[in-house]
Amino acid sequence: MGRQPCCDKLVVKKGPWTAEEDKKLINFILTNGHCCWRALPKLAGLRRCGKSCRLRWTNYLRPDLKRGLLSHDEEQLVIDLHAHLGNKWSKIASRLPGRTDNEIKNHWNTRIKKKLVKMGIDPMTHQPLNQEPNNTYNPQNLSSTSDDISMKPRSGSTKETNGTLTEDESSSTVTGQNNSTDSENHLLSNIYNDEELFSHLWSDETTTAEASWSDSNDGFGGTLYHHDNNMSGAGADFPIWSPEGINGNDWTFLDYCQDFGVHDFGF
DNA sequence: AACTTTATCAACCGCTCCAAT
DNA sequence: TATTGGAGCGGTTGATAAAGT
Numbered sequence A: 001m002g003r004q005p006c007c008d009k010l011v012v013k014k015g016p017w018t019a020e021e022d023k024k025l026i027n028f029i030l031t032n033g034h035c036c037w038r039a040l041p042k043l044a045g046l047r048r049c050g051k052s053c054r055l056r057w058t059n060y061l062r063p064d065l066k067r068g069l070l071s072h073d074e075e076q077l078v079i080d081l082h083a084h085l086g087n088k089w090s091k092i093a094s095r096l097p098g099r100t101d102n103e104i105k106n107h108w109n110t111r112i113k114k115k116l117v118k119m120g121i122d123p124m125t126h127q128p129l130n131q132e133p134n135n136t137y138n139p140q141n142l143s144s145t146s147d148d149i150s151m152k153p154r155s156g157s158t159k160e161t162n163g164t165l166t167e168d169e170s171s172s173t174v175t176g177q178n179n180s181t182d183s184e185n186h187l188l189s190n191i192y193n194d195e196e197l198f199s200h201l202w203s204d205e206t207t208t209a210e211a212s213w214s215d216s217n218d219g220f221g222g223t224l225y226h227h228d229n230n231m232s233g234a235g236a237d238f239p240i241w242s243p244e245g246i247n248g249n250d251w252t253f254l255d256y257c258q259d260f261g262v263h264d265f266g267f
Numbered sequence B: 001a002a003c004t005t006t007a008t009c010a011a012c013c014g015c016t017c018c019a020a021t
Numbered sequence C: 001t002a003t004t005g006g007a008g009c010g011g012t013t014g015a016t017a018a019a020g021t
Helices: A019-032 A040-044 A050-061 A072-085 A089-094 A101-118 A182-193 A195-202 A208-216 A233-237 A253-260
Strands: none
Touching: A019 A040, A019 A050, A040 A050, A050 A101, A072 A089, A072 A101, A089 A101
16 A cells, blocks of 8 residues: 555646745644644645645744854855755754755755865865865865855764764864854854853754744744845845844844735734 | 757656554 | 654745846
8 A cells, every 4th residue: 555645746736936826824833833734735825736835834934043144154164064064955954044954955065065165175075076075184185265155174083973063073173264244253253152052053953043933823922024235136036034133134034024904814 | 040959947756654454 | 663644855946137249
């Protein structure tokens, strides 16, 4: 007996989500939470697969999402984390508040990968190209060739035990020029400079960001939403939310709701 | 201006993981 | 312990925009 498909492929709609569908999904989750993704589409009146709803929510509609291009520091952190974790995009994303695994994966494949190759670094091994993976990695060879990404030296071998990195990784630092905002820089530099905090971030325990999301998930009480000024392109047409309410708060979640009609969200 | 190529990103697919039974 | 089914993850695709010729 085969396994039942997650949804009736003949009934479910595919392709880009419409504003109307977004509205239904947001409205339902705000009101009821997402108890069961499989059952959600029917309950919410959507002709979508539960998986599709989950993806849409986690990658696009979630209120704590920070959209727009990754800042230099975020990019640097992704490279660093990728060197430790490999293509574990969800784990990497969990270290970058407001970023999704899909977003990071896309960014890696479309931008970072190319930059690293351009710099003569193998994106998969993080070793210089034309060099055996086991050979000693010498970051000084790279610093002169890197344009806007600098690779930090790997201290010791990459180790991960049950998802928790050992101490010599936790003390690693990220260097490089940046073009992100002062607040981001301050935040990130504090993280990097605080070994204890960084060590904590390496652990698999729930991060502060995740916790804050959890806190705000019960109807988003007390959560501040903001528009990320850095966003660009198509993303600018969609809601940009973050729980911290930093970086200039000129577009709130409620504004977005207003576009649909606040009443539609049950407020 | 028209066409082609390249880049980007939202969304889908199929698989694995893991909790419940 | 084995089975089942939901959730989540990573790879890939396809549509669209932007850049180049």
